[in-house]
Amino acid sequence: MTGPAPAASARPLRVLLAGFSGLGSQDHQTDMYLPAFTAHPGFELAAVAGDEPQARATAERLGVPLVADLATALGDVDADVVSVCVRPDERAEVAVRALENGRHVLVDKPAATDTRGTAAIAAAASSAGRVCLPAHHQRFAPGVRAARAAVAGGRVGLPWNIQSDFLVGGGDPVPEGELANFAVYPVDIVLALTGQAVHRVHALAAGSPGPSGAERTVVLMLDHAHGVTSTIVVGRGADGIAAPGTVFHRHRVSGSSGVLVVDAAGPTLTVRGSAGARALPFDRGSVNALVREFHGAVTEGRPADPDIEDALAVARIVDAARTSLRTGLPVDVAVRPEPARTPAPVPAA
Template sequence: MRIGLLGTGPWAQMVHAPVLGAHEGLDFAGVWGRRPAAAKELADRHGTRAYDEVDALLADVDAVAVALPPDVQAELAVRAAEAGCHLLLDKPLAATVAGAQAVARAVREAQVASVVFFTTRFLPEPEAWIAQQASTGGWFTGHAQWLGAVFTGDSPFATPWRREKGALWDVGPHALSVLLPVLGDVRRVSAAGRGPGDTVHVVLDHVGGASSTLTLSLTAPPSAAGAAVEIRGGAGVVRLPESASDAATALGRAADALGAAARDGRPHACDAAFGLRVTEVLAEAEALLGGGAG
């Protein structure tokens, strides 16, 4: 599968380009970015072609991987789907529900495959754990903490969109990607409140009767950063395991999933429709919080 990369930022440089270039099932065909010089530098480093026009890249490939801010991703994902390209997308799918709806609709109408890269869902140990807890059922409550130090440490990911949208939109999708398949879809966001910095607390009611809470931050002290998920129910107390694999391994497995979905036509569990549902929950929480990151 010939694949192109849209984006030249830190994530594209550190993860996407190296993974696409090394993946045995992919032909890394080119890079497009909003900064042509950065696209050329990244393409040269990985022995591929830099494109000045995004539509020219879309015409030359079977699929695209996107490493761009969510509002930019949504617009380009629609164009890519309309050009017949399968989509390996980043989370969140879009910065608004309308944007996510446009992507999901374009994917459906073009009948292309889509996978949204919720990192945890593509790590081997967490993936197996999520499947096991979903099949066990009978869960009463859950709690997810996703605490980053993006704005309190020396991070290359202190980007403008993260400053605008905050932890809710950056790490909130990770938490939801774990809780929703285990506890069921969200019936309603019942409460949301703010903490220090961009920290938010969100309470969810799930369709199966369970409730869950999220604590999300990009402004945690570096010594307090980390992620943890715990669920409780008739089967006892279980916690999301750590993985021995890294984000590059997860992205490679996401690319495998996209290839499988493109071949057999069966939607992946983390497709654009699921990305839309996550976006809807985030938007409902944001409305209760009264706006963006503050």
């Protein structure tokens, strides 16, 4: 498969900010992506698209044009890339339209509300030959980056099981539930660490539901190809799971010749094997590293890591988990007959 055509790199890539919405009260455009684009010398802000008060305020603060309608903005604004943070139920349509108009796209997580929407984005990106980077920025957490390199380098032998926790204490619960919100991150990381597709999902709700009635904590038990298994606990606050203000972001990779323990929130990274325990070094930063990856993929004409196909794999698993929660039964995941990706080392930022 050939990658997207490289963009001209003589000037900064011009960014169109599309939307300031998310799950619940989230505004990742303002809190995460805009600061990262601003800090990177390879990007410059071209315009803002949207009719929210935050869109108007941002355009005024940055001194760039405001275009209320996205279709008009795609036609009138000289932009190379679009940062899509519209409402989740609108993301597939907006991302597809931007890709079909020749723009590269960074899309907030989740990329769409279900597998069908994510598949539509993936098809549009492939047809247009453009980069579509899902904002799975926790893949760029320094401990996770070092862990991917360690696993790919054979530090623990052949992985056979991963245990992951992604638990946040306090904050603003999203009405859609933390399966829709947080599960994207650890599922994506487990796929990146193993390179093995998931064939079956069994999901269990833990503790009491949130104020909206949606699940607040979920346990995911995943069966991967080649006998690899993983267990993921994801959730927010309450029921003694995590004290207010804390974040548990941990991964334990058991392999044929050792165990790798990652505390990505700590952060620490330790490999334990027959020769004893050894701490591994790593760099810092996740959202800025995500934006650096976006710039590199666009200017070098290569697929992004992660790319929208990774988001599609996550969407299939989350959809299967929803069905499993509803039925109480394990659910087979429909995946395309393609070889598993080999987990590759991630260069230090």
